[in-house]
Amino acid sequence: xxxxxxxxxxxxxxxxxxxxxxxxxxxxxxxxxxxxxxxxxxxxxxxxxxxxxxxxxxxxxxxxxxxxxxxxxxxxxxxxxxxxxxxxxxxxxxxxxxxxxxxxxxxxxxxxxxxxxxxxxxxxxxxxxxxxxxxxxxxxxxxxxxxxxxxxxxxxxx
Amino acid sequence: xxxxxxxxxxxxxxxxxxxxxxxxxxxxxxxxxxxxxxxxxxxxxxxxxxxxxxxxxxxxxxxxxxxxxxxxxxxxxxxxxxxxxxxxxxxxxxxxxxxxxxxxxxxxxxxxxxxxxxxxxxxxxxxxxxxxxxxxxxxxxxxxxxxxxxxxxxxxxxxxxxxxxxxxxxxxxxxxxxxxxxxxxxxxxxxxxxxxxxxxxxxxxxxxxxxxxxxxxxxxxxxxxxxxxxxxxxxxxxxxxxxxxxxxxxxxxxxxxxxxxxxxxxxxxxxxxxxxxxxxxxxxxxxxxxxxxxxxxxxxxxxxxxxxxxxxxxxxxxxxxxxxxxxxxxxxxxxxxxxxxxxxxxxxxxxxxxxxxxxxxxxxxxxx
Amino acid sequence: xxxxxxxxxxxxxxxxxxxxxxxxxxxxxxxxxxxxxxxxxxxxxxxxxxxxxxxxxxxxxxxxxxxxxxxxxxxxxxxxxxxxxxxxxxxxxxxxxxxxxxxxxxxxxxxxxxxxxxxxxxxxxxxxxxxxxxxxxxxxxxxxxxxxxxxxxxxxxxxxxxxxxxxxxxxxxxx
Numbered sequence: 001x002x003x004x005x006x007x008x009x010x011x012x013x014x015x016x017x018x019x020x021x022x023x024x025x026x027x028x029x030x031x032x033x034x035x036x037x038x039x040x041x042x043x044x045x046x047x048x049x050x051x052x053x054x055x056x057x058x059x060x061x062x063x064x065x066x067x068x069x070x071x072x073x074x075x076x077x078x079x080x081x082x083x084x085x086x087x088x089x090x091x092x093x094x095x096x097x098x099x100x101x102x103x104x105x106x107x108x109x110x111x112x113x114x115x116x117x118x119x120x121x122x123x124x125x126x127x128x129x130x131x132x133x134x135x136x137x138x139x140x141x142x143x144x145x146x147x148x149x150x151x152x153x154x155x156x157x158x
Numbered sequence: 159x160x161x162x163x164x165x166x167x168x169x170x171x172x173x174x175x176x177x178x179x180x181x182x183x184x185x186x187x188x189x190x191x192x193x194x195x196x197x198x199x200x201x202x203x204x205x206x207x208x209x210x211x212x213x214x215x216x217x218x219x220x221x222x223x224x225x226x227x228x229x230x231x232x233x234x235x236x237x238x239x240x241x242x243x244x245x246x247x248x249x250x251x252x253x254x255x256x257x258x259x260x261x262x263x264x265x266x267x268x269x270x271x272x273x274x275x276x277x278x279x280x281x282x283x284x285x286x287x288x289x290x291x292x293x294x295x296x297x298x299x300x301x302x303x304x305x306x307x308x309x310x311x312x313x314x315x316x317x318x319x320x321x322x323x324x325x326x327x328x329x330x331x332x333x334x335x336x337x338x339x340x341x342x343x344x345x346x347x348x349x350x351x352x353x354x355x356x357x358x359x360x361x362x363x364x365x366x367x368x369x370x371x372x373x374x375x376x377x378x379x380x381x382x383x384x385x386x387x388x389x390x391x392x393x394x395x396x397x398x399x400x401x402x403x404x405x406x407x408x409x410x411x412x413x414x415x416x417x418x419x420x421x422x423x424x425x426x427x428x429x430x431x432x433x434x435x436x437x438x439x440x441x442x443x444x445x446x447x448x449x450x451x452x453x454x455x456x457x458x459x460x461x462x463x464x465x466x467x468x469x470x471x472x473x474x475x476x477x478x479x480x481x482x483x484x485x486x487x488x489x490x491x492x493x494x495x496x497x498x499x500x501x502x503x504x505x506x507x508x509x510x511x512x513x514x515x516x517x518x519x520x521x522x523x524x525x526x
Numbered sequence: 527x528x529x530x531x532x533x534x535x536x537x538x539x540x541x542x543x544x545x546x547x548x549x550x551x552x553x554x555x556x557x558x559x560x561x562x563x564x565x566x567x568x569x570x571x572x573x574x575x576x577x578x579x580x581x582x583x584x585x586x587x588x589x590x591x592x593x594x595x596x597x598x599x600x601x602x603x604x605x606x607x608x609x610x611x612x613x614x615x616x617x618x619x620x621x622x623x624x625x626x627x628x629x630x631x632x633x634x635x636x637x638x639x640x641x642x643x644x645x646x647x648x649x650x651x652x653x654x655x656x657x658x659x660x661x662x663x664x665x666x667x668x669x670x671x672x673x674x675x676x677x678x679x680x681x682x683x684x685x686x687x688x689x690x691x692x693x694x695x696x697x698x699x700x701x
Contacts, residue, residue, distance in 0.1 A: 014576035014690070015568045016291040021636075022563035023277040024217030027556055029180030030544065036557050063186045065227035068200035070190070146557040172543030178556055179544060187542040217561060279637040290569045291579070292601055293661055295693045297635065302646040302661075305629030310648075313627070313674045337541050357631035358643070358669075371543065388648045388659040389599065392627055 080135035160258030167196030173473030185228035209249035242513025246480015271475030333471020369473030398437025422483035480511030619653035665697030
């Protein structure tokens with residue numbers, strides 16, 4: 001079925017309608033608490049470095065997925081990096097057309113080994129290319145809540 | 159019947175109502191500990207099996223993938239399984255196939271549950287257990303199923319609440335010695351009987367607590383399932399008997415009452431321990447309450463049942479709970495259960511879990 | 527294996543895991559993210575339940591019969607799960623039955639207390655094989671008067687209010 005097709009022929013098929021009342025309250029976790037508090041209070045990004053593998057994870061985490069060792073070394077990492085990939089969105093989660101297209105990208109912060117997804121702003125689609133230098137723009141401290149949205153977006157720059 | 163398989167290491171987190179750790183972090187704690195427990199490195203693990211409930215509980219899609227790195231599965235063959243509460247024991251069976259088949263030499267089995275994310279209460283996540291068309295419009299809740307079954311069992315054998323409350327008292331007191339138990343407290347039959355009536359005959363202290371937690375084992379046995387729960391005899395768990403027969407046959411057990419020395423049947427509610435003891439053929443139908451009243455099932459009794467404290471005492475993170483029971487047998491059979499060590503010598507134990515729409519029976523027999 | 531056994535001691539007393547309390551959340555001591563799903567469904571009732579619901583709209587409880595095992599089953603299904611073959615015929619059952627088990631429930635699905643209990647029950651429907659039950663509610667009865675084995679009859683919604691749903695039966699009441 002196409003993304004925006006609806007089931008119109010109600011009389012022909014016996015369908016039972018209902019919903020699932022799902023409401024979730026997620027904890028940030030031990031690592032998440034550290035990463036997001038630092039982002040909120042100090043506007044800094046923390047990564048966790050695996051001494052054995054040399055991988056730096058951002059956001060930081062408590063274990064290395066490769067060698068399965070506990071990670072104790074937390075390091076401050078740059079708030080800018082390179083664009084690894086990107087896309088332009090035209091429809092929302094329900095398949096409805098967006099008022100204006102939205103750009104999102106995968107960003108690898110300098111000196112780290114992992115990527116994070118976030119919005120891209122102050123850039124046109126034509127200007128985007130793999131390897132583009134981008135930097136994080138944070139919300140003013142008073143508006144930060146300790147969430148990934150404390151980063152408002154990434155824009156070109158170092 | 160394939161190669162013989164052994165459990166060589168166990169890891170576990172605390173079972174708490176709400177954990178700060180993410181599900182992935184809980185899985186890591188348990189998996190890491192299991193490896194350290196037997197001195198193995200992650201590179202020596204050839205395959206990983208993960209048991210965890212469907213995505214609704216945690217509100218995380220594709221939980222298998224989400225938990226894979228915490229379960230040590232990076233770069234390894236990996237399978238996720240789930241059969242409701244039966245998962246904790248089923249995952250061991252799943253891992254057993256991996257090794258008994260000869261395809262892998264080792265298999266890490268991890269079970270994790272983080273139910274606390276579901277608001278306002280994890281019980282609501284079970285709504286989907288009821289048929290969307292013929293049952294949910296009646297606005298049911300999970301307690302109904304247990305209450306209906308408990309009533310049938312009590313009525314069939316003429317039991318009183320006091321007879322069943324003995325199980326909750328035994329297990330909650332046993333759990334005082336279990337390091338994972340976070341809310342264990344000494345209770346008496348009177349406490350049970352005075353507790354809030356939720357769905358008569360179920361009262362608050364008849365029920366195991368909802369929990370977050372994870373268990374891992376580095377591991378052997380069988381299961382069965384069916385539909386339309388209201389079409390079966392609610393006073394006897396036939397699903398357990400069928401699984402038990404398969405397991406006993408493989409283990410060469412013909413007289414479970416005397417050849418099984420310690421048992422960890424699934425006890426999300428106190429009456430279920432009785433139900434499942436009968437399904438495991440450790441006694442005749444309707445006889446479990448008498449065995450309990452006579453003290454046979456206590457840690458210093460002839461056939462200790464739930465020496466760990468069970469789900470009632472330790473907690474019930476859905477997928478992990480059954481694996482906690484397997485872990486308990488591991489420690490009991492090796493003489494490493496510390497304060498919980500049963501008095502008699504044990505060479506054969508049985509662990510059993512129950513799940514899905516109350517018709518999955520998973521049974522594993524361990525021996526030394 | 528013996529050497530290793532000697533090295534492995536008892537379960538470590540302090541297992542990992544950080545338990546939280548209610549006020550850790552309410553006082554904002556830990557960071558959390560809140561999210562609600564907008565999960566809406568249109569479930570196909572299926573051939574069998576589609577007919578079952580149509581029967582309910584007409585004030586009839588339908589079952590099916592398998593000649594091989596001899597069972598008459600409710601809720602109806604298109605295949606007998608024991609014999610793994612199509613069922614042979616549809617049967618009109620009675621709208622009376624016997625209480626197989628029941629409960630008095632004082633909490634809702636999201637664990638809120640209610641004063642007057644709901645009385646869910648498994649009711650063995652007359653005309654179906656013994657032990658064939660459906661889940662429904664009991665009504666028009668004092669909670670303390672309910673008994674296993676009690677004979678009950680369906681109380682239907684008026685025809686104009688029926689929609690082809692299990693709730694076309696309001697509840698079952700003692701005969």
